[in-house]
Amino acid sequence: MSYMIALAGNPNCGKTSLFNELTGSRQRVGNWPGVTVDKKEGTYKKDKEIEILDLPGTYSLSPYSAEEIIARNYLVKEKPDAVINIVDGTSLERNLYLTLQILETGIPTVIALNMMDEVEDRGDEIHIEKLSRAFGVPVIPIVARNGRGIWELMEKAAETAREKRAPMKLPVFDKKLQETIDQVKALLEAEGEPDSGWKAVKLLEHDENVREQMKEDLKNQAGKLTAKRYGQEADLEAEIADQRYQYITKAVKDAVTKHSAGCVETKSDKLDKLFTNRILALPVFAVIMYLLFACTNSENFLFLGIPSPGIWLAGVVESLWGGLTGLAERALAGASPWIYSLVIDGIMGGLGSVLGFIPLVLVLYILISFLEDCGYMARIAFVLDRIFRRFGLSGRSFIPLLQGFGCSVPAVMATRTLESEKDRKITAILAGFMPCGAKLPIFALFASTLFADNNQTLVTYSLYVLSIVMAVLVSLLLNKFVFREGTSNFIMELPQYRIPTLKSVLIHGWEKVKGFAVKAGTVIFVSTVLIWFLSGFNLNSFNGKNAAENEDGSIMCGMNDSFMASVGNVIAPVFRPLGFGEWRPAVGVITGWIAKENVVVTFAQLYQEDVTEAYLEEYFSQYSPKELEELGFEGGVYNAEAAGDIYSENILFEGSDENALPHMRDDIQTKAAAYAYMVFNLLCMPCFAAVGAMKRELKTWKETGRAVAVQMAAAYTAALLVNMVGGLFL
Amino acid sequence: MTLKEMKPGQSGRVRAIGAGGPLKRRIMDMGITPGVEVKVIKTAPLGDPIEIHVRGYELSLRREEALQIEMGD
Numbered sequence: 001m002s003y004m005i006a007l008a009g010n011p012n013c014g015k016t017s018l019f020n021e022l023t024g025s026r027q028r029v030g031n032w033p034g035v036t037v038d039k040k041e042g043t044y045k046k047d048k049e050i051e052i053l054d055l056p057g058t059y060s061l062s063p064y065s066a067e068e069i070i071a072r073n074y075l076v077k078e079k080p081d082a083v084i085n086i087v088d089g090t091s092l093e094r095n096l097y098l099t100l101q102i103l104e105t106g107i108p109t110v111i112a113l114n115m116m117d118e119v120e121d122r123g124d125e126i127h128i129e130k131l132s133r134a135f136g137v138p139v140i141p142i143v144a145r146n147g148r149g150i151w152e153l154m155e156k157a158a159e160t161a162r163e164k165r166a167p168m169k170l171p172v173f174d175k176k177l178q179e180t181i182d183q184v185k186a187l188l189e190a191e192g193e194p195d196s197g198w199k200a201v202k203l204l205e206h207d208e209n210v211r212e213q214m215k216e217d218l219k220n221q222a223g224k225l226t227a228k229r230y231g232q233e234a235d236l237e238a239e240i241a242d243q244r245y246q247y248i249t250k251a252v253k254d255a256v257t258k259h260s261a262g263c264v265e266t267k268s269d270k271l272d273k274l275f276t277n278r279i280l281a282l283p284v285f286a287v288i289m290y291l292l293f294a295c296t297n298s299e300n301f302l303f304l305g306i307p308s309p310g311i312w313l314a315g316v317v318e319s320l321w322g323g324l325t326g327l328a329e330r331a332l333a334g335a336s337p338w339i340y341s342l343v344i345d346g347i348m349g350g351l352g353s354v355l356g357f358i359p360l361v362l363v364l365y366i367l368i369s370f371l372e373d374c375g376y377m378a379r380i381a382f383v384l385d386r387i388f389r390r391f392g393l394s395g396r397s398f399i400p401l402l403q404g405f406g407c408s409v410p411a412v413m414a415t416r417t418l419e420s421e422k423d424r425k426i427t428a429i430l431a432g433f434m435p436c437g438a439k440l441p442i443f444a445l446f447a448s449t450l451f452a453d454n455n456q457t458l459v460t461y462s463l464y465v466l467s468i469v470m471a472v473l474v475s476l477l478l479n480k481f482v483f484r485e486g487t488s489n490f491i492m493e494l495p496q497y498r499i500p501t502l503k504s505v506l507i508h509g510w511e512k513v514k515g516f517a518v519k520a521g522t523v524i525f526v527s528t529v530l531i532w533f534l535s536g537f538n539l540n541s542f543n544g545k546n547a548a549e550n551e552d553g554s555i556m557c558g559m560n561d562s563f564m565a566s567v568g569n570v571i572a573p574v575f576r577p578l579g580f581g582e583w584r585p586a587v588g589v590i591t592g593w594i595a596k597e598n599v600v601v602t603f604a605q606l607y608q609e610d611v612t613e614a615y616l617e618e619y620f621s622q623y624s625p626k627e628l629e630e631l632g633f634e635g636g637v638y639n640a641e642a643a644g645d646i647y648s649e650n651i652l653f654e655g656s657d658e659n660a661l662p663h664m665r666d667d668i669q670t671k672a673a674a675y676a677y678m679v680f681n682l683l684c685m686p687c688f689a690a691v692g693a694m695k696r697e698l699k700t701w702k703e704t705g706r707a708v709a710v711q712m713a714a715a716y717t718a719a720l721l722v723n724m725v726g727g728l729f730l
Numbered sequence: 731m732t733l734k735e736m737k738p739g740q741s742g743r744v745r746a747i748g749a750g751g752p753l754k755r756r757i758m759d760m761g762i763t764p765g766v767e768v769k770v771i772k773t774a775p776l777g778d779p780i781e782i783h784v785r786g787y788e789l790s791l792r793r794e795e796a797l798q799i800e801m802g803d
Contacts, residue, residue: 064755237755237758238747386779491756493760
């Protein structure tokens with residue numbers, strides 16, 4: 001016989017630490033159906049018969065947030081064999097409020113009294129026996145962080161589950177209220193409603209969720225009953241919450257001996273004085289953000305001239321992958337050209353683009369998990385809330401948006417730290433607007449060529465400003481027209497600062513990365529292979545004409561003649577109002593969705609007539625052998641075969657050739673059009689890797705599609721305005 | 731007087747919660763019920779939200795939310 005034991009408790013009560021301790025590596029992370037809340041399950045390390053489920057952390061079982069609804073529906077409908085209710089011993093009163101509501105469901109319960117080490121450090125004493133008597137269930141003191149007491153806890157929980165020991169009925173409510181509850185309960189029982197006791201309380205609390213599923217006349221009868229006792233205007237929801245707290249206050253007074261004077265300044269208070277200081281809060285915050293940024297995607301880590309841990313790890317992974325690709329290249333040397341290209345350019349290239357992100361995401365998530373678990377994240381929200389509320393977000397949206405300046409993938413994934421679903425959705429859209437590292441080559445190319453006589457730094461800088469302006473505008477519009485409901489409140493616990501355990505931070509980070517690799521990986525992989533196919537094939541690939549024409553007998557074709565070119569031709573008219581309605585810029589936009597820097601690489605391929613061997617040879621002749629070596633020519637000797645790649649990746653990316661791609665200027669003629677092209681690429685759908693991450697955070701394709709549509713609309717509108725208005729001045 | 735008008739360092743007892751619906755429930759779920767003692771700890775650097783001490787822990791809420799909490803015996 002196997003048992004299901006659910007863990008329930010407030011946020012920050014140490015639930016996740018306990019779950020990790022109990023299940024070790026045997027965890028499964030999924031989602032609750034229909035909502036963006038993690039569902040974590042695992043098998044108990046010491047007894048495979050026991051399954052453990054981690055319910056979302058909530059303060060109450062009221063029907064107002066996704067987390068609360070999940071937790072209560074699970075308890076009432078699925079009925080686990082037992083609940084372990086984790087209670088933070090350092091703030092008993094608030095934690096026990098949830099306990100009373102769990103006990104109302106009638107499920108066998110054990111209370112795990114956590115953070116006992118901190119309670120002892122403060123010199124307080126909790127009388128376990130008295131607490132256990134007051135709540136009618138076993139209470140086991142534990143320290144989840146180091147495992148103290150948790151085996152005893154599990155024994156007790158297993159025993160409670162086996163014996164189906166339902167909690168005792170507690171005298172929480174006064175006589176009048178209890179009688180009313182009993183009457184409503186009898187009414188429900190007579191009608192054959194299951195869980196009548198729990199539903200009776202919920203009905204009196206005016207719980208919409210329960211009321212919706214109840215027959216009209218039952219509701220009316222119950223309403224008449226309460227009206228008779230309490231009058232028409234009775235606010236029983238408040239009355240019930242109040243009486244619960246009164247019961248708890250009394251129980252805690254009896255069970256806790258406080259030796260600490262209430263006003264002793266703890267270490268946590270001292271830290272808080274710094275982190276939320278009127279003057280220092282923002283500078284300290286800026287430094288912490290800089291460090292976060294520096295550790296993930298900085299090429300020059302803390303100005304030490306070395307790459308950041310994230311970039312370094314990414315380099316290691318990429319070179320390992322490069323080695324593997326090399327092996328595959330050799331193994332496939334004799335294969336037909338299209339198979340070779342499918343494996344090397346399509347599959348290995350696609351997987352490589354996913355793998356390249358994973359180290360960045362891993363480092364970022366370990367750091368963000370640390371900031372969350374130690375309590376600082378809540379202070380960031382506290383400090384920044386005022387600013388972000390102005391445009392309809394909360395203080396927590398800052399981190400994802402800042403990350404967007406490095407890479408949209410971790411930025412979108414960081415939206416997970418946001419509490420409200422509305423904030424999460426809006427921020428995921430806005431994160432795509434940020435000028436990530438891969439968009440910089442596009443700006444560099446255009447700034448150097450079409451804006452050669454202007455202040456190029458200003459051109460690039462203006463795009464940074466534009467991305468922020470657009471984020472603010474779109475957020476305001478979305479708040480006004482799309483997400484009108486769900487105004488978020490900011491009633492938020494500011495938890496004690498705690499140093500999280502390395503293990504919990506690592507587990508946290510790893511879980512998120514694993515999810516990203518699998519889910520986002522699929523999206524990226526499929527779309528990369530699709531674009532590979534479109535750019536390398538045309539109809540002649542399948543009637544033998546290409547094979548006859550190509551020297552190596554390949555059925556593939558150049559991008560100029562591919563399906564992609566046809567697609568470019570079809571959609572080009574759409575871009576005409578924006579000033580770049582030609583097929584080559586259109587193809588650039590599409591290949592940019594694999595990775596934004598591809599726009600520039602694609603241009604080098606499409607404007608072949610500008611990047612001829614003769615041109616390259618002449619261009620590189622201005623460099624000394626030493627400079628050539630630095631650019632990537634082996635031994636500092638010019639090499640026609642490598643020249644094309646080196647030209648696009650070093651010269652075009654950096655914008656070092658002012659005379660680059662003259663034919664591009666036939667397609668994108670005016671400065672206004674060039675600026676519109678940069679704006680469009682800045683704001684439109686981010687790369688597939690980011691869309692994969694969006695899919696992971698927004699859960700459904702419908703939501704993801706909507707988000708992408710918003711980005712596209714914003715990009716189109718902004719680029720259109722730029723081209724029209726800019727056309728008058730530039 | 732409401733909680734919004736209290737200065738950092740001041741403490742007092744909650745008399746009633748003005749709001750209704752989800753906001754009221756949330757305020758009460760977090761332990762702010764009539765009769766409970768709360769102390770204003772500080773204001774955020776930009777003036778809003780505020781931090782209060784209630785039932786042995788720290789809670790932040792916006793001024794507009796604090797406006798709903800009536801103080802006084």
